[in-house]
Amino acid sequence: MAAAVGIVMGSDSDWPVMREAADVLAEFDVETEVDVVSAHRMPQQMLAYGEQAAERGLQVIIAGAGGAAHLPGMLASVTPLPVIGVPVPLQHLDGMDSLLSIVQMPAGVPVATVSIGGARNAGLLAARILGAGTDETAQAVRERMAGFQGDLRAKAEEKGARLRAQRTNRVGFGA
Numbered sequence: 001m002a003a004a005v006g007i008v009m010g011s012d013s014d015w016p017v018m019r020e021a022a023d024v025l026a027e028f029d030v031e032t033e034v035d036v037v038s039a040h041r042m043p044q045q046m047l048a049y050g051e052q053a054a055e056r057g058l059q060v061i062i063a064g065a066g067g068a069a070h071l072p073g074m075l076a077s078v079t080p081l082p083v084i085g086v087p088v089p090l091q092h093l094d095g096m097d098s099l100l101s102i103v104q105m106p107a108g109v110p111v112a113t114v115s116i117g118g119a120r121n122a123g124l125l126a127a128r129i130l131g132a133g134t135d136e137t138a139q140a141v142r143e144r145m146a147g148f149q150g151d152l153r154a155k156a157e158e159k160g161a162r163l164r165a166q167r168t169n170r171v172g173f174g175a
């Protein structure tokens with residue numbers, strides 16, 4: 001099956017962060033492809049990747065990069081697909097440099113930017129985008145997302161119950 005989400009990053013050193021996007025999309029049975037595509041180091045290939053992404057069948061691109069992170073924005077400038085940018089924290093500046101590079105896009109070229117190191121949320125956002133469609137595949141992703149949200153809610157409720165149980169006065173909203 002062709003990949004629906006392309007997960008690209010400026011270097012293989014970004015993979016420990018970016019793999020979380022691939023892992024969570026696997027939980028949703030969404031097919032992904034993974035590669036290193038650098039705007040700075042391989043500009044021609046980066047443009048080709050962005051230009052061909054839609055015709056190759058991709059529906060969403062997740063792009064992660066650290067430091068002076070131009071990759072997500074440059075991909076967004078050559079593809080009509082939604083691009084989700086992941087700021088990758090490096091040793092210096094803790095990812096603030098990357099966050100600001102990715103989030104401050106000029107008008108007309110949107111990149112949906114997640115938090116520093118937020119590759120898991122990038123994967124979840126990609127799943128939601130895929131789930132917004134009207135076909136059966138979209139519906140299946142949407143149903144899985146509803147299940148995921150139910151689990152998340154149950155875990156949050158347990159946290160409240162644990163916290164209330166530590167107190168003598170157990171009054172609280174969830175009690």
Ligand SMILES: Nc1c(C(=O)O)ncn1[C@@H]1O[C@H](COP(=O)(O)O)[C@@H](O)[C@H]1O
Nearest residue numbers: 010011013038039040065066069070071
């Ligand atoms: N920000 C970019 C781009 C780009 O935006 O095109 N290409 C590589 N990089 C980043 O450089 C950092 C260090 O890369 P190396 O570990 O290969 O030296 C990585 O976080 C990568 O995303």
